[in-house]
Amino acid sequence: MTEQRDYRSTVFLPKTDFPMKAGLPQKEPGILARWQADDIYRQTRAARAGREKFILHDGPPYANGDMHIGHALNHILKDMVVRTQTLLGKDAPYVPGWDCHGLPIEWKVEEEYRKQKKNKDEVPPEEFRAECRAYAARWVDVQREQLKRLGINGDWDNPYLTMDFQAEATIVAELMKFATSGQLYRGAKPVMWSPVEKTALAEAEVEYEDIVSTQIDVAFEITESPIPELVGAHAVIWTTTPWTIPVNQAIAYGPEVDYHHYRAHDGRRFLVAVDLLEQFFARTGLGPQAEGLTEEVALAEYALGTYRGSDLAGTIARHPMHALGGFFAKPRPLLAGDFVTTDSGTGLVHMAPDHGEDDFDLCKAHGIEPVFAVEGDGKYRADWLWLGGEGSVINPKFNAPDGPICTALREAGALLAASADYRHSYPHSWRSKAKVIFRCTPQWFVPMDRHGVLEHEDTPPEARWENEGGSQEPSPSLRQLAMEAIAQTRFVPEKGRNRIGSMVEGRPDWVLSRQRAWGVPITLFVHRESGQYLADPEVNARIVAAVRESGVDAWSDARAQEYLGNAYRAEDYERVTDILDVWFDSGSTHAFVLESGRWPDVQWPADLYLEGSDQHRGWFQSSLLESCATRGRAPYNTVLTHGFTMDAKGLKMSKSLGNTVNPLKVMEQYGADIIRLWALSVDYTEDHRIGDEILKGVADQYRKIRNTFRYLLGALDGFGPDERIGVDAMPELERYVLALLGRLDGRLRQAVGDYDFNTYVREISDFCNEDLSAFFFDIRKDCLYCDAPADPRRRAYRTVLDVLFQALVRYAAPVLVFTAEEVWQSRYPAGESVHLLEWPDLAAHAAEVDEAKWQALRALREKVTEAIEPLRRDKVIGSSLAAEVSVPGTAPEADLAELFITATVTRGQGDVVSVSPTTYHKCGRCWRHLPEVAEDGALCDRCDEVVGAMETPA
Structure with a gap:
């Protein structure tokens, strides 16, 4: 041999x-440093100059903490959009931004104050705002470096910040557009209010959690009624917010609801909805079962009559605490309310116009005004006859069956039942995690349904309505404009359209004002006698210029006359001290990023807004409303939303559960490319x-x-x-x-x-x-x-x-x-x-x-591989190269031995694939078993020729 x-x-x-081993955590920072040194972002802008634009406008995250995993996913998705559009040859600049005003940052600064036992109210506002500004700037720098580490390519040296003076001036200018076009009003309405943070909250700042509340049944004695037999009876209300009883002003009934006039075994008479009698009896123990009576006997002895709700019009009751006099001695009318149902309770709803939307609307329609009894910290005002200076109203102990409210009602003989066992969903501030309340306070609003106010110098023709005769009709309301804009916007996924559409369709007027210090002020002067705000273009221009020069601190009493000029006297006007809802800030970012000229590579409107699905209630909606009110259309053509990142078991991430995933640690272990691959592999919708x-x-x-x-x-x-x-x-x-x-x-x-x-x-x-x-x-x-x-x-x-x-x-x-x-x-x-x-x-x-041919060949190749495997496993052959294969005669024409990597392939009868060891010898170079190989280790013809050429001198 x-x-x-x-x-x-x-x-x-x-x-x-x-290298096969990636070593990404060690290698990526060096690549990032080279990009920064080469200014890859500017190189990209130069390479795509003059090309078709694609504008993704970045939604501003809050500058108040380290990047979290949802934050990482959001920015990776944005980066993927920008990079793929750039890859397609478009000019796709990316200007990152941050939201720097509002409660998230103010709350963090206050937390530091509390640790130092400092009182925020004792610090000059300018000093406090300076600390907020410094806090936000620090976290902008931290988050910027973290996002750069993820490989996000953007204009990091020139991001947009809502606290930049130019941005603050633009926000003020946008507010002035609302003012000059008549889209602002000041009114007292119930809004969601945080007694802990002492400010109104937007819907987007609220989350709902299950709680257990005290439920009470309270009797209001009827003193007058067109139904004489009801006088002396008690209209029974049921509520899970006992703290609202001290602010009650009326009772609502359902006009189509049937009510039962019932005499209990103790002689008292009650008015309760027929459909809710059993629930009422179960809670109070006042049913016939208390005396062991059958239903038939009970009806005969205790049923005094049944009335339609509409029959109760004109009925008057008195407050259980009427003996206190003053506010509590006033009559409490029974009013028809279409919102009253028989789902739970008693079918009679107590009305506190300070603390509920339905309450407010119904009472206002009957000339009953709010009384503002509950202060911003959740306590009743000091001069309130009942529980003055006490609270906080969100404290469970204050509302408990043995708390001061229930105790007083019990002593007055009006508390029929009280139990701390009612489980339900309730709104909480997502920052402080404390319960919020509906509280009526004077606030600034943008009306959703007012017509004829949207036409000003910036209103495009498509935002105006004309009838068939050509005469001008009132411009559409903001709600109508927003709904039309939603219809014209592309949503990814499509279900986002219905989500934001249902929210806009049913939302109340936009509450713009907040009672805080860190934010863009509502730069309005209100006439002290008429109550009308001043909408003078020259005054507005002076205010905007001052804010552009020195930021929000420019809005001060000391400069009031400077802004008002010679035409007005400062003493005739009240300077509004509220700040803007931070959602108005972020809703205006399209104006100062896409239109200001500071970033010449971008343009308005944006092709895409991309954020989490919670922003249908937040940034998507505030941007939509702001832009529709000032420009007649949405500031975006497409809205893309992603879901939330859960832990491996599908649970919501929580520090208390210890199931959070820190993207910074993931990058330390795996590298940024692994996070990117994860983020772009999941179904983010x-x-x-x-x-x-x-x-x-x-x-x-x-x-x-x-x-x-x-x-x-x-x-x-x-x-x-x-x-x-x-x-x-x-x-x-x-x-x-x-x-x-x-x-x-x-x-x-x-x-x-x-x-x-x-x-x-x-x-x-x-x-x-x-x-x-x-x-x-x-x-x-x-x-x-x-x-x-x-x-x-x-x-x-x-x-x-x-x-x-x-x-x-x-x-x-x-x-x-x-x-x-x-x-x-x-x-x-x-x-x-x-x-x-x-x-x-x-x-x-x-x-x-021939696509079909190759699909058939690949399917046959899989069958051959499966047939060879048992011989390999049993060591009959060492590899597929040592196999001789027989395949069906119908197999497509091709070099099958090459495709299957076998010694030979023959065509047999039937559909069976068979395999056997080859008898050919193995080439010493390519290891193929071929007929021309004389013995194992010798060369096949091809290899002999190649080796010969290599060994022959040139």
Whole structure:
């Protein structure tokens, strides 16, 4: 037997310095530093100058803490949008921003005060605002570095901040547009109020939690009625907010509800809805069961009559605490309320216009005004006859069955039942986590349904209404404009349209005012006698200019006359001291970012707003209302919303549960590209999960993609333009892979257009794993390793690998921003950044193949692989190269042994695939079993020719 030679040195193995081990946590900071040194953002702007614009306007997060995982996902999605649009060749600038005013920051500064036992009210407002400004600036810097570490590419040196003087001046200017067009009014309405934070709250600042409250049944004695027999009876109300009883002014009944006049065994008579009698009896013990009477006897002895609610009109009751005199001695009318139902309670609802929307509207319609008994801290005002100076009204002990309210009602003989066992959902401040109340206070509002006020110098023609005759009709209301804008906006996912639409359709007037210190002031002067606010363009211009020069501190009593000028006297006007709802700030960002000229690369309106689904109630809506009121349309063309990030079990993340995932720690362990791959792999349109096992799975997915690039880099070692070969000269397998790449390209373009990043990532991953690694690369490794460098088949393969490389590194760049750069620089160390490249142009590589044929071949290949596996497992053969395969005679024409990586393939009868060991010898270089190999270790004809050429001197 001939001594076998070692031919390993003659095999063309892939060569690359690109490591299999990523080491992302160590490698990424260096890549980021190079981007910053090269100012990759400015390079991108220069490369796309003059191209079609795509504007994603960044919704401002609060500058008050470290980045959290939801924050990371949000910005990765934004970065993916901007990068894919840039890849498509568009000019897609990204100006990041922060919300710097309002309670989130003020609350944090106050927390520091409390730790130092300082009283905020004793600190000069300018000093307090300066501390808020410094606090926000510090967290802007922290968050900026954290977001940059995620690979987010943006104008980080010039972000927008709502506390910049120019921004504050623009917000004031936007407010003045509302004022000059008549879209502001001051009125007293119940608003959600936080007794802890001592300010009104927006709906977006409220979250609902289950609580257990005290429920009480209270008797109001009827003193007058068109139904004489009701005089002396008691109208019974039921409530879960006992603290509102001291502010009661009326009782509502349902006009279509039937009420039962009932005499209890103790002689007292009660009026309760027929449908709620059993519930009432169960709570109070005042039913016939208390005396062991049958229902028939009870009705005969105790039923005094049944009345329609509408019969109660004109009935008057008195407050249980009427003996206190004053406010409590006034009559309490029974009023018809369409909102009264028989779902629970007694069918009679006590009305406190200070503390409920229905209460306020019904009482106001009957001339009953609020009394403002509850102060901002939740205590009754000191001069209130009952419980004056006491509270807080949100304290469970204050409302408890043995608390001061129930005790007084019990002593007055009016408390029929009280139990602290009523479970229900209740609004809380999402900052302090404390319960909020509805509280009537003087506030500034934007009307949702007022007509004829939207036409001013900025109102576009499409925001005006004309009738068929051509005469001018009143302009639509803000609600109508907003609903029309929603209809014209694209929503991703589509369900967002109904979500924001239902909110806008039913929302009350917009409460603009807040009673805090850190924010943009409501820069209005109100005439002390008429109560009308001043809407003078010259005064407004002076105010805006002053704020632009020195910020919100410019709004002060000391400068009042300066702003009013010679035309008005400061002593005739009240300077409003409330600040704006912070949602008005963020709702105005489109004005000072997209229109101010400070960022010349952007334009109005934005193509896209992208935030979490909670922003249908927040930023999406405030931006919509602000823009519709001042510009007649939405400031965006498309709204994209994502769900919330849950833990691995699907639970909401909470520090108290200890199930939060810190993106900063994930980057330390895995790297930013792993977080990016996770964020872009989940179905972000729904709530999604993250956890250790999930991240391990993502890391495994990343390794497979990385190994694809590593193989491409190694296999393309030394590839140059002279080696390229035309598509028409390629084998059918190469043309098939190019066709697959073309279809992938189309699906990725579609995914970008649909903002379907889950599909985008999955398509790339599946293509790398299934079409390339498990199929194309596997089949062609023999060609790469063993064919002569000049062989047309090897040249065709490497040409296709180059096309694949150029395409895949571009496709992957928006997702794996650091890895794609590493891959690109590995091949082109002196080249420009991968992120300056454009979407691959595959026109020159288009290929047509018989798709059905190749689908059939791949299906047959899977069957052959399955049939070979038992022989490999039982060590009958060492690899598929040692197998002889018989396939159905109907198999498509192709070099089947090459495709299946076997010794031979023959066509048999029937549909059965059979496998047996080959009798051919094994080539010592390519390891194929071929008939021309004389003995194991000898060379096949191809290898003999290649080795001979290598050993022959040139």
